Amino acid sequence: MQAINSTVEILLLGNKQAAINSIAHLLNTVKFPQCRLLPIPDLGNLIARIPSNNPQLIFYILDQQQEQKLLELEQLNTQNIPIILVSTIAEFDLASLPIDIDDYLLYSEITAASLSKTIFLALRRHQNELEAETISQENIELSSQLLGTKNLFQTIIDNTSTLVWMCDADGQSIYFNQAWSRLFGQKIDPKLNPSWMLKIHPDDLAKCQQEFSQALAEARGFTMTYRLQYLAEEYLWIYNTALPQFEFSGEFKGLLGYCFDITSLKQTEQQLIHQASCNHLLAQITQKIHASLDLDQILQTTVQEVNQFLQAEKIQINRFDLHHKLTFLFESRLSRAELSCEINQNQRFPVVLFHNNIAQLAAGKIVTHNELNLSQITAEASSVLLIPIISEQHLWGLISVEQYSLSREWTIEEIRLLEQVAMELSVAVKQAQLYQELGAANLELAKLSVVDDLTKIANRRKFDQYLAAEWSRLAREQNLLSLILCDVDYFKLYNDTYGHPAGDRCLRQVAQAISDVVKRPADLVARYGGEEFAIILPNTPLAGAIHLAQQIKLQIQALKLPHINSPIDLYVTLSLGVACCLPQPDGNFETLVAAADRGLYQAKATGRNRVVQYQMAISSQPQAY
Numbered sequence: 001m002q003a004i005n006s007t008v009e010i011l012l013l014g015n016k017q018a019a020i021n022s023i024a025h026l027l028n029t030v031k032f033p034q035c036r037l038l039p040i041p042d043l044g045n046l047i048a049r050i051p052s053n054n055p056q057l058i059f060y061i062l063d064q065q066q067e068q069k070l071l072e073l074e075q076l077n078t079q080n081i082p083i084i085l086v087s088t089i090a091e092f093d094l095a096s097l098p099i100d101i102d103d104y105l106l107y108s109e110i111t112a113a114s115l116s117k118t119i120f121l122a123l124r125r126h127q128n129e130l131e132a133e134t135i136s137q138e139n140i141e142l143s144s145q146l147l148g149t150k151n152l153f154q155t156i157i158d159n160t161s162t163l164v165w166m167c168d169a170d171g172q173s174i175y176f177n178q179a180w181s182r183l184f185g186q187k188i189d190p191k192l193n194p195s196w197m198l199k200i201h202p203d204d205l206a207k208c209q210q211e212f213s214q215a216l217a218e219a220r221g222f223t224m225t226y227r228l229q230y231l232a233e234e235y236l237w238i239y240n241t242a243l244p245q246f247e248f249s250g251e252f253k254g255l256l257g258y259c260f261d262i263t264s265l266k267q268t269e270q271q272l273i274h275q276a277s278c279n280h281l282l283a284q285i286t287q288k289i290h291a292s293l294d295l296d297q298i299l300q301t302t303v304q305e306v307n308q309f310l311q312a313e314k315i316q317i318n319r320f321d322l323h324h325k326l327t328f329l330f331e332s333r334l335s336r337a338e339l340s341c342e343i344n345q346n347q348r349f350p351v352v353l354f355h356n357n358i359a360q361l362a363a364g365k366i367v368t369h370n371e372l373n374l375s376q377i378t379a380e381a382s383s384v385l386l387i388p389i390i391s392e393q394h395l396w397g398l399i400s401v402e403q404y405s406l407s408r409e410w411t412i413e414e415i416r417l418l419e420q421v422a423m424e425l426s427v428a429v430k431q432a433q434l435y436q437e438l439g440a441a442n443l444e445l446a447k448l449s450v451v452d453d454l455t456k457i458a459n460r461r462k463f464d465q466y467l468a469a470e471w472s473r474l475a476r477e478q479n480l481l482s483l484i485l486c487d488v489d490y491f492k493l494y495n496d497t498y499g500h501p502a503g504d505r506c507l508r509q510v511a512q513a514i515s516d517v518v519k520r521p522a523d524l525v526a527r528y529g530g531e532e533f534a535i536i537l538p539n540t541p542l543a544g545a546i547h548l549a550q551q552i553k554l555q556i557q558a559l560k561l562p563h564i565n566s567p568i569d570l571y572v573t574l575s576l577g578v579a580c581c582l583p584q585p586d587g588n589f590e591t592l593v594a595a596a597d598r599g600l601y602q603a604k605a606t607g608r609n610r611v612v613q614y615q616m617a618i619s620s621q622p623q624a625y
Contacts (some may be wrong), residue, residue, distance in 0.1 A: 008033045008119060009054075011081075014061030019088055019107060023059060029112045033119060057122060058083045061107070082122040086110065102126070163238075163259035166245075169252050171216050183230055201227035201235055219244055219252035225262070237266040278417045281309050286424050293439075295432035299425070300330045303399075306421055307332040310414060314402040317425075320395050324358065326351060329397070353386055354398065361388040362395040366415060383408040387418045391429040399425075452527040454504055455511035463526035463534055467589045470538045475583040482537040482545035485596040486514075486552065486576040489608045491531035493565045494572065506561055506572060507531065513555045517548065534596075542580035542613060549576045549611040573609035575600060581616045591616070 010027065014020050027035040038055055058081050082102040102122045105114065157164055158178040166175035181187045200208050204226035215222040221243045227235040242257040285302050292298055299317050307315045313334055319327040357367040367386040383403040389396045399422055401410075450462035458466070467483070474481045488494070488510060495503040511533065515525050518535055528534040535552070537545050553574055561572035577599025581592050599614035606612070 007036055008123065009036050009038060009056050010119075011038045011055035011058045012061075013058065014086075016061060016063065016088065019061045019086070023061065023086060023107075023110065023115075026110060026112050026115050027059075030116045030119065033116075033123070035119070055081060057081065057119060059086055060084070061086045061088065063088050080126075082126045084118055084122055161261070163261075165257045165259070166254060167257075168254040169216065169219075171212065174254070183236075199229045201229065203227075215242060215244075215255065219246075221255065236261050237263045274413055277309060278413060281305060282417065282420050282424070285421060289424055289428040289431065293432065293435045295428060296329075298428045298432075302421065302425060303330045303332045306399075306418070307334070309417075310401065312401045312403055312408075314400075314404075316400045316402075317389075317397060318354075318400065319397045324355070326354060326398075353384060354400075357386070358395075361386060361398060364388055364390050366419065368410070383410065385410055385415070385418065387422045389422045389425050389429065391426045396426065396429050452511075455508050455527050457511045457515060457533075458524055458526035460526065460528060463524070463528060463536070466524050466526075467536055467593070470536060471583045471587075471589040471592070472585075474538060475585045475587070478582065479539050480541050480580055481583050481592065482540040482542060482578065482580040483592050483596040484535040484537070484545060484549050484552070484576055484578050485528060485593075485600045486533050486535075486549070486574045487600060487604070488531040489568060489573045489575055489604075490563070490566050494563055497563075497565045509559060509561060510556060510572070510574070513559055514552050517551045517555050540580070542578070542615075545578050545580055546611060546613055549578050552576065553609070553611055568608050575603035575608045576611045577601065577603055578611060578613045579616055580613075 012020055012024060012027075024037050027037060060083055062085055084103045084105065085101045086105045086107050088107045102125060103118050105118060160177070161179055162177075163179045163183065164175070164177040165173065165180070167173050197205065197208060197212070208224055208226050211222050211224050221241070223239075223241045225237065225239050228238045229235050239260045239262045240257060241259075242255040245253050245256050247253050284305065288301055289298055303315050303317050311334060314331065316331045317329045319329050321327065353367060354361065360367055365388070368384065385399075385401040387399040387401070389398060399418060401418065450459055450465070451457070452459040470481060488506070491503065491506075494506060498506075507527075511525070511527065514533055514535065518525050520537075522538045523540075524536040526534050526536070535548070537548065540548075553576060556572060556574045559572065562570065563572045564570060566573070577596045579592055579595035579599055581595070583589070583592075595614045595616045599612040602614070603610050603612040
């Protein structure tokens, strides 16, 4: 509902100027709504004045001589403007008025408050009447549109090929459209209730009844597919979707269903489903072949998946060697297939069939049991397929598919599938060979990638990998990890004095000497840099690491490698930094390397040819040994 405007235009009519002035004065004191007066003292000019001023409200000051003018005013009021009558007559009979008015005031009793209330109520009544009239007109139009829409909808529903039905909350049928009558050739009675479901195929009926009952109980829709009988021996495939219907109050009132004839789609689907299944199986096998390097796993998975699809009593994969011998690899049997004595006897059937047809198999041709005289082997009905697996133009092996309890004719699609599987397995065989060769090469390359070319001990890459791994392990076990960093003293002078080939020999001798001292399998000696070496000591306390560093220092001195230009000795010497810590899961092994490096730096700064420990846990000065 719209609000009343704060300013109201009022037409003030009357012949008595005093009364006009008095009412005008009172109207000007009204605060809400505010009034803007349009006085017309000359009642003889009403015909021209009322339409041109377009007021929202008319105040008419009535005396005994103006009743005829009031009737004229009603006739001119084409805009249905509210009229408030102000009577100057003390004793006035409202029943004698010739027109209907919106309100009546006695001139002698008028106040500003009564005027304000009268104006507001008159405008509100007028507004309500206009809105009611508008709503009434809209309702008429909507009812007409709704009726037209309902008729159109009914026409569409009755002429569509879609089967439409409705039932109430109890499952009682209340509507079937004309498509049902056209389908069955007779009029469908909506009061058939659920008995129409008896035309559903017996194999589908129980499932449909259960779904229908659950949908009603849970006030929900459903979607189901079933076969529906429409002639004596004919069935249609129906796709049925039902939607729940509710009252405005939210109460469940039943189901609205749509049924579509999908018979042609089902027929096409049945024709394609076998091929699609073949393609899907082949894609799975191909994907696994490309994703796996394990030939045994590929063969085992393939034989199981193929048999899940073919449902043969037994499928085997056998390997063929140069001595024309078959070696059994993998087998899959149906769980429901019982191993009778006859079947056990017939297990030699594929072997005999293989040896009698080895030339054809080697040429890539499929062999069936029809190419062998079965009386030579067994009198039982049997069906066997041998599919060769050719790798690099040679017979690598074969797939044997066997059926003993019942004779079986293999379809073209099944044989083509097995041919494609055999081709994929030949790829897997070649791939496995290549990966085996590649694995050996990679293993050798991996060994080379972590060995220093010059000294033949671990390189920096191996050092980083091993230290990170030991840090993580010892952090879990909460055991100590020690590290020694050592540097050949004044090695640049050594190279300048003796040449780089001699320097290389020196580094190899130093590496060998360190390795001779470090004997535990878990310890690692690595070349850390040019003339720098590192020793990782898992599960080793600081004292043990210091002792080992001293032994390394003495071992290098015992080599007595000449170094005549060394400022500290006539022979090659080492400076060593030692650090030890308890690794933490949230820490980093770089802290241990940095500590050992500080110890090495102190060893060099304090004269070289010494061992210096750097204590990580306490802030003390490095100690030399």
